[in-house]
Amino acid sequence: MAQYTRASGFVGLITLQNPPVNALSAVVRQAIVDTVKIALSDPKVKSVVICGQNGNFCGGADIKEFGGEMTGPPLIPMIHAIEAANKPMVAAIEGNALGGGLELALGCHYRIAHSKARLGLPEVTLGLLPAAGGSQRLPRLIGVPDALDLITTGRIVTAAEALRLGIVDQVTEHNTVDAAVKFALSVAGQPLDARRISTFPCPRPPDSDALFEEAMRKVRGSARGAMAPVACVQAVRAAATLPYERGMEREKELMATLFTSGQARALQYVFFAQRAVGRWSMPSGAGWDTSKPRPVNKAAVIGLGTMGRGITVALAQTGLSVVAIETQEKQLMEAKQAVTSMLERGAKRRGAAPALDRISYSRNIQAVADVDLVIEAVFEDMALKLEVFRQLSAFCKPGTLLCTNTSALDVDELARGTPNPELVVGMHFFAPAHVMKLLEVVYGKRSSPQAVATAMQLGKKMGKASVAVGNCRGFVGNRMLRLYVEQAFFLLEEGATPELVDGALEEFGFPMGVFRMSDLSGLDVGWRTRKAAGQAQPGEASGQSARIRNGSRYSPIGDLVCEQGRFGQKTGRGWYQYDKPGSRVARSDPWLHSFLEQYRARHGLVARSIDRQEVLERCLYALVNEGFRILEDGIAAGPEDIDVIYVFGYGWPGHRGGPMFYASTVGLPKVLERLEHYHQAHPDVPDLQPCGLLRRLVASGSPPVHRWREVIKKLHSQL
Numbered sequence: 001m002a003q004y005t006r007a008s009g010f011v012g013l014i015t016l017q018n019p020p021v022n023a024l025s026a027v028v029r030q031a032i033v034d035t036v037k038i039a040l041s042d043p044k045v046k047s048v049v050i051c052g053q054n055g056n057f058c059g060g061a062d063i064k065e066f067g068g069e070m071t072g073p074p075l076i077p078m079i080h081a082i083e084a085a086n087k088p089m090v091a092a093i094e095g096n097a098l099g100g101g102l103e104l105a106l107g108c109h110y111r112i113a114h115s116k117a118r119l120g121l122p123e124v125t126l127g128l129l130p131a132a133g134g135s136q137r138l139p140r141l142i143g144v145p146d147a148l149d150l151i152t153t154g155r156i157v158t159a160a161e162a163l164r165l166g167i168v169d170q171v172t173e174h175n176t177v178d179a180a181v182k183f184a185l186s187v188a189g190q191p192l193d194a195r196r197i198s199t200f201p202c203p204r205p206p207d208s209d210a211l212f213e214e215a216m217r218k219v220r221g222s223a224r225g226a227m228a229p230v231a232c233v234q235a236v237r238a239a240a241t242l243p244y245e246r247g248m249e250r251e252k253e254l255m256a257t258l259f260t261s262g263q264a265r266a267l268q269y270v271f272f273a274q275r276a277v278g279r280w281s282m283p284s285g286a287g288w289d290t291s292k293p294r295p296v297n298k299a300a301v302i303g304l305g306t307m308g309r310g311i312t313v314a315l316a317q318t319g320l321s322v323v324a325i326e327t328q329e330k331q332l333m334e335a336k337q338a339v340t341s342m343l344e345r346g347a348k349r350r351g352a353a354p355a356l357d358r359i360s361y362s363r364n365i366q367a368v369a370d371v372d373l374v375i376e377a378v379f380e381d382m383a384l385k386l387e388v389f390r391q392l393s394a395f396c397k398p399g400t401l402l403c404t405n406t407s408a409l410d411v412d413e414l415a416r417g418t419p420n421p422e423l424v425v426g427m428h429f430f431a432p433a434h435v436m437k438l439l440e441v442v443y444g445k446r447s448s449p450q451a452v453a454t455a456m457q458l459g460k461k462m463g464k465a466s467v468a469v470g471n472c473r474g475f476v477g478n479r480m481l482r483l484y485v486e487q488a489f490f491l492l493e494e495g496a497t498p499e500l501v502d503g504a505l506e507e508f509g510f511p512m513g514v515f516r517m518s519d520l521s522g523l524d525v526g527w528r529t530r531k532a533a534g535q536a537q538p539g540e541a542s543g544q545s546a547r548i549r550n551g552s553r554y555s556p557i558g559d560l561v562c563e564q565g566r567f568g569q570k571t572g573r574g575w576y577q578y579d580k581p582g583s584r585v586a587r588s589d590p591w592l593h594s595f596l597e598q599y600r601a602r603h604g605l606v607a608r609s610i611d612r613q614e615v616l617e618r619c620l621y622a623l624v625n626e627g628f629r630i631l632e633d634g635i636a637a638g639p640e641d642i643d644v645i646y647v648f649g650y651g652w653p654g655h656r657g658g659p660m661f662y663a664s665t666v667g668l669p670k671v672l673e674r675l676e677h678y679h680q681a682h683p684d685v686p687d688l689q690p691c692g693l694l695r696r697l698v699a700s701g702s703p704p705v706h707r708w709r710e711v712i713k714k715l716h717s718q719l
């Protein structure tokens with residue numbers, strides 16, 4: 001709702017009240033309409049201030065309402081009535097003014113912001129556009145190029161930037177409502193015609209056609225099939241080329257298309273999934289609501305390779321003191337240089353000072369003595385990690401949390417090697433660790449809820465989408481990925497090319513297909529793991545046995561490519577060829593195609609024609625099937641956890657909502673039927689056998705994704 005009071009005798013004060021973010025629900029919109037009417041009809045009131053309760057202006061339209069039938073007064077006429085008012089309307093912006101919240105403020109005649117306020121139109125991240133007039137008013141206020149930037153990216157700006165752009169009229173360090181009331185009194189009675197943004201002509205840059213074409217090219221390149229960024233460009237173009245009323249019609253048309261698209265539903269699901277994973281739980285029942293994190297002010301990072309450097313940067317940028325440890329002098333100095341330049345680049349981007357003095361460097365592991373938490377990021381070798389954990393246990397003060405950044409090793413085995421296994425958790429970052437938004441927090445059998453709570457809270461502070469998962473080989477993300485990559489290899493054996501597989505996956509929305517990605521990250525990484533596991537065997541054995549391991553189908557194609565010294569971009573050759581080592585532009589490689597032909601001939605395989613649909617079904621349904629197994633095993637608590645991991649860590653297109661959400665949109669019976677089909681066609685791939693949980697969900701009528709947890713709970717209670 002919204003409360004109406006009078007301030008300083010002559011100012012009507014409307015306070016939005018809908019905790020926690022004062023979203024514009026139907027009730028709030030009705031209250032705004034009612035209170036504006038009261039203020040405008042009160043002869044004593046000379047001007048009006050709109051603010052939000054609890055230091056937060058407004059988080060925008062109520063996203064929860066998008067799923068149902070819209071009731072209550074619509075936003076657009078409500079904002080028009082504010083703009084048309086004959087008394088000055090002033091927005092007092094504290095905290096967030098986002099989406100419909102900023103659009104409401106743009107309907108006001110003046111905007112006063114607190115210096116810590118954040119403003120933006122993030123609708124595009126929800127698959128929408130600012131359709132309460134924002135796409136038409138913002139370009140009129142700040143010009144087309146800046147409006148295009150903010151609307152197509154959803155970028156949030158600080159009050160200082162908002163002032164520079166001309167979005168707000170004044171920024172205050174003091175009480176914003178007091179400042180707005182004072183300001184409102186000072187402008188009482190002044191003419192308002194020049195303050196109604198919808199009446200402004202839209203400043204049209206001389207080269208506007210080229211500008212819009214470039215903007216369209218840019219969003220099409222990065223949107224990977226997402227409709228909203230494209231519609232945002234179209235809406236701003238309408239602002240620049242049409243009168244306001246017609247621009248509003250275009251905004252409405254574009255919004256209608258987006259609103260009813262599956263993409264908006266998927267992105268809104270991701271928004272709520274991100275919040276849901278914060279309410280984590282462990283199989284014991286302990287969770288976010290019962291476990292208190294320990295304070296972490298100082299942390300240590302052990303091992304300053306690529307991951308360790310990124311983690312150091314991320315921790316320092318979060319405001320922690322960091323001790324960065326590497327035993328070899330040369331590596332330590334190289335790492336120091338690399339970390340310094342990463343921090344400087346980041347600081348330049350943010351217009352802040354680099355956090356260089358938060359980091360101390362040491363070759364001595366005893367420097368961990370006074371830290372609250374350690375993140376070990378040494379080479380993926382169990383013996384080495386066990387030794388590091390043994391030393392940490394000896395040198396750390398009691399209660400220090402010991403975290404491992406392993407992506408593949410057993411967290412329980414590491415914990416068993418320490419006197420306090422309850423203090424051990426996995427913190428699995430993704431490269432580059434200071435950029436990638438995902439963190440898997442891996443709890444072992446003995447990890448204490450407090451240790452998990454501490455790692456989750458630290459992840460949140462670092463701005464990561466942090467997901468608590470159980471301990472198993474590959475945790476959630478890599479465990480699922482193995483099956484996806486494996487299907488891509490099998491498809492090559494059966495007649496596909498890297499170009500076909502990557503083309504299908506990139507058209508689906510991945511930034512890179514399996515093979516392009518493999519070339520980027522280096523083929524030798526997986527090869528080393530497969531050799532260590534005894535899977536990759538040297539030489540070009542032929543016949544059936546060369547493609548079987550432990551009774552299941554295995555493709556040695558990746559191993560054979562590695563044997564040729566083709567490790568991807570870094571060697572200039574991999575699944576594709578590159579102009580030179582380190583170059584990024586992949587070109588088809590005739591060598592690889594003839595290698596595939598010879599390989600098939602040697603193994604008696606006859607290439608068949610494979611279409612993009614089969615590529616998608618084989619790769620994606622194998623991945624989804626493993627997701628169901630992970631839920632069945634209790635490694636992830638719900639589908640949201642898996643989806644957040646895939647969207648934020650593995651390039652799964654957000655507008656498809658994550659693999660488990662995607663499966664629900666395809667229809668679980670169809671996913672089940674296709675898996676049965678492929679399992680029948682490939683009985684030597686047991687992983688294609690549909691998971692019991694998938695069958696159970698189908699048998700229980702394929703409930704929507706938000707109800708899967710109930711089925712999973714029931715399943716676990718019966719075990």
Ligand SMILES: CCCCCCC/C=C/C(=O)SCCNC(=O)CCNC(=O)[C@H](O)C(C)(C)COP(=O)(O)OP(=O)(O)OC[C@H]1O[C@@H](n2cnc3c(N)ncnc32)[C@H](O)[C@@H]1OP(=O)(O)O
Pocket residue numbers: 020021023059060061062063064075096098099100101122123126128129130131132255259272275276
């Ligand atoms: C045909 C119809 C025409 C309609 C025209 C529509 C034009 C306008 C569209 C919009 O305004 S869309 C919404 C745009 N706003 C946003 O995208 C902002 C979303 N929220 C956030 O980014 C953050 O929540 C925040 C505001 C920055 C606050 O972050 P903080 O970390 O402090 O809290 P959270 O944990 O994120 O959120 C707390 C709580 O509030 C819920 N919530 C947040 N925003 C909304 C919202 N706009 N609608 C509904 N609910 C919202 C969030 O889910 C959390 O709830 P719980 O999950 O804890 O229950």
